[in-house]
Amino acid sequence: MDPVRNPYAPGAGQRPPELAGREREVRQFEIVLERVARGRPERSMILTGLRGVGKTVLLNTFRSMAIQRLWGSGKIEARPDQSIRRPVAAAMHMALRELAPRHRAPERIDRVLGVLKAFAQAKTDDPKSAKGAKAGSRWQPGIDAVAVRGRADSGDLEIDLVELFVDAASIATDLGVGIALFIDEMQDVPAEDVSALCTACHELSQIGGPLIVVGAGLPHLPAVLSASKSYSERLFRYARIDRLSRSAADHALTAPAGLEEVEFEQGALDALYEASDGYPFFVQAYGKVTWDLSLHSPITADDVRVAAPEAEEELAVGFFGSRYERATPAERDYMRAMATLGDEPVPTNEVARSLDRRPSSLSPARDNLIKKGLIYSAERGLIAFTVPHFGKFLRRQPE
Template structure:
């Protein structure tokens, strides 16, 4: 097949050519902003899932839906080494630029700009995306206390009233929520609660690893009732087949059933793996229909790419001791492993290897689905580890 016309797009957060199996989550977001728009309370959506399941892609699709509905939007990727308040400041700049162009009530817009300047000056952070060029002075006594919860709440309430006057809304989408940390999410959760109580058309939604629900609950005990936490898992067989076959069909190419079955085994329903394997299958196939033989030829090439771009970079982040812990986990199988069994495989007591476990948790390489269990945040990581030389373990 012509590699130039290859329709598949593996990448971090890269939208696939056909977003299969996620209609319910798209519809849920559209319904949510429609309810907020008419003044009804909602539970803001938060996505939770492993890496490679398409959470970022869904956030970007939600952003498209909001924009088409006339809402102002901003996207934030939380980072453990960044100041969340400064990152939110960047997002507010984006929002205010959109609002300044769209809203007709200039007096309301100017007050909102002054409140935003107060918030941004109180951050003590550098606004990285082009600076703030509203040309107004701050609004004294509003959003300038230095408390993220107080200031963000006052800013979002002001934004909500302005949006309501315009018959519109605003949404901030925060990716990698777990990296923001519970201590820094206190203000976000509190502000989100207030605007929801006042039924204002402002939303904060987000996505994160499976631990994101606990991170939010640790920030505020009521967070589990405030947010609608949606688990995002692998696609079922029908959705995976659609994700592969539909883009090819648009180009006059079809897959034999055996090829789709072989890809199902290799990708396991995970969107990133689907796009990677399908890309290499397309490149090696000579003609339509694509066969299971084409899949077999492409599989080692796709596997090499996944090793270089997906598995190895994460493995390399771990210390030698943490790697041994990961290998011990992989020796227990593909599912979540009891921490006691992992320690036993290392011939140690659980307390002796808690530093390694905590290091992996902090790096986002593993998570604890339940007390006493540990699992990889990356699909198929255990299988990858078992392909490495045995001297890496022990």
């Protein structure tokens, strides 16, 4: 069939042609937007799940929903070696620029932009706040306003975020809308910055400020937040994003194909679900290759069987292989030992026993794999892969 008309999109964070199986989360966020805009108390929102389940896609969908309701919005992607001060400043600048043209008091906008500039330029001794530059150096943001000294510029992120968020939220209040800050890879926010974010969200929830944080991260993100502030479990609304149900996975394939007047036989859908296991990225990956290699409609189970090896090879190189290559030999040994124990979370002491090593001697490899986002601590004493089917991929690799 014509590859130009292929509707499937297995890209990183790329929205699929049909956002199937996420209706509940979209409806939840619609309620959050409406309640915040009406001054009702509402919690910020956290999406968690393995890689490839569509967290970033959903985060981008939420942002589009906020923009459609004329909210101010900004998005950042957290990095473990960087403070969030500068990225948050850039994101909040974008949000305020979206609100400014509708505000009737330019002087109010200028003052909050001045507070934002002071926040961005605040001196700090934290080396993470100036990656690639001398710690404590000043950043010159592209904000056309005079910095307001004495507000959000103490250098203490916890104090400064509260003051910045409160002032920015007041602009949204004037317009009867809200501001949403979207944070992808939120588990990589440095621990001190997580604490500051929680404090700022807590303050906003107490005063009813129309500013929310929407984060997305790996399954252990709730534990990261809880370790930072004990009240975080009451501060956020958590939504766990998992694989698609059978009906949703089928719909993700058949709905866009139907627009191109292409059909699937039931056997093809059975084979595609077995191959993808319902994970959205895999659904798109197998669907794309199957389309390209099929001769005509309807797509059959034989078409899927022909396409599966090529799809698996593409995943082995791009989705799995790129991550595997980031690991050192010692880290690869650790992951292979995990893979031999199965696909569910495994005890760290069992991994050590498999390698005939003391658990303490493996701590550096385990900690580095966690920092690289290849594994996570499912709960105390248990670890798991952040990528679905990664164990299966490792078991196919030569020693």
